Amino acid sequence: MKKTLLYLLLLFPIALLAQEINYDETKVPSYTLPNPLIMEDGTKVTSKQEWIEKRRPEILDLFETHVYGKAPASPKDIQFEVLSENRYAINNMATRKEVAVYLSEDKTHKMTILIYLPNKRTGAVPLFFGLNFKGNHTICDDAEITESITRMKPRDGGDEIRPHAFKRGAASSRWPVEMLIAKGYGLATVYRGDIDPDYDDGFQNGIHPLFYNEGQTKPRPDEWGTLAAWAWGLSRAMDYFETDEDIDAGKVAVFGHSRHGKTALWTAAVDTRFAMAVSNDSGCGGAALSRRRYGETVGKINSLFPHWFCENFKQYSNNEDALPVDQHQLVALIAPRPVYIASAIDDRWADPKGEFLSGVHATAVYELLEVAGLPVEEMPAVDQPEMRGNIGYHVRSGDHDINSYDWEQFIKFADIHLKDKY
Structure with a gap:
């Protein structure tokens, strides 16, 4: 963690010193996550067909419009x-x-x-x-x-x-x-x-x-x-x-570490040809829930890296509750394909617990599609991987790497x- 903060401080001292970083779990605010199985009009999704034809395209469009931006064909x-x-x-x-x-x-x-x-x-x-x-x-x-x-x-x-x-x-x-x-x-x-x-x-x-x-x-x-x-x-x-x-183009796993982990998840969400996704220490804008406001936040990421996301995303800086989506829905967009989320216990900037919880809250979509998601709701112990479902997870010893x-x-x-x- 010290190595990560030193790197960020060297690059962006003013921006980081101006914004308090929360690493206290008791200071994580109360939040309500958008339900991946409830349409924007309040209709419940109860079948595979409704997910594939209605809800999934709706969530994908929300991410394109408000977070990552629409790309050309x-x-x-x-x-x-x-x-x-x-x-x-x-x-x-x-x-x-x-x-x-x-x-x-x-x-x-x-x-x-x-x-x-x-x-x-x-x-x-x-x-x-x-x-x-x-x-x-x-x-x-x-x-x-x-x-x-x-x-x-x-x-x-x-x-x-x-x-x-x-x-x-x-x-x-x-x-x-x-x-x-x-x-x-x-x-x-x-x-x-x-x-x-x-x-x-x-x-x-x-x-x-x-x-x-x-x-x-x-x-x-x-x-x-x-x-x-x-x-x-x-x-x-x-x-x-x-x-x-x-x-074997039907068996390609897209993976990435840190900002590339964010990219890997988004790639698998928009391109269903990828058979599996692997996210390592991807943090805010990757696997970590934005509404937790733990470690790197939407405001911090938009300040430090203003080019990563679409311009619309900036309106949610320090305004995470207004986001129409959260990152568990990004994981859900990959369903039923397997996705592996990896964290490091000392990489608090990336919010390991928030990364794990995205897998937990995406699981309902995997189960709707008749495959296992993340089969546990309590974060596994350090260096004890969980691989029994189509959402895998581990938090290992060490820092951001x-x-x-x-x-x-x-x-x-x-x-x-x-x-x-x-």
């Missing part, structure tokens, strides 16, 4: 290109591919998917897929990975492009490539900066301008922020996975829900 003629392929990577254990996904017709804007697939396979394999923070070349100490063009907030008016900003393999502790390959899973990742760099520049440096109407200079109040843009990019990668005969313990649980959960399908 996929380009009609999206283009892919295999840039490199090595069938003898990771000590001959894996095939490594780099695939360009061109996000504009003139091929001026592309993202690059880095893919590792186990060589020991008899057919298409299931896949874990998510964004990385620092570039494709940082997830593995593999000299042949093309270095991502690092895009970061300019310093003193300088260029956003930072050549060699991060060393090869710098983030390898978060990416257990060999473990996944040995377990029979593929791994794919995209550098988030290929889609939209993670800083507020008025939505000029990412993919947003590719979709502006004539005369438009920024997204409308109910249009996509950066998280929704990242989710849109992950869906375009799924467009590619559906064309690759080595990948993603490590081998987390990955071991994600793989076990995927074995339960995907293993019999490959």
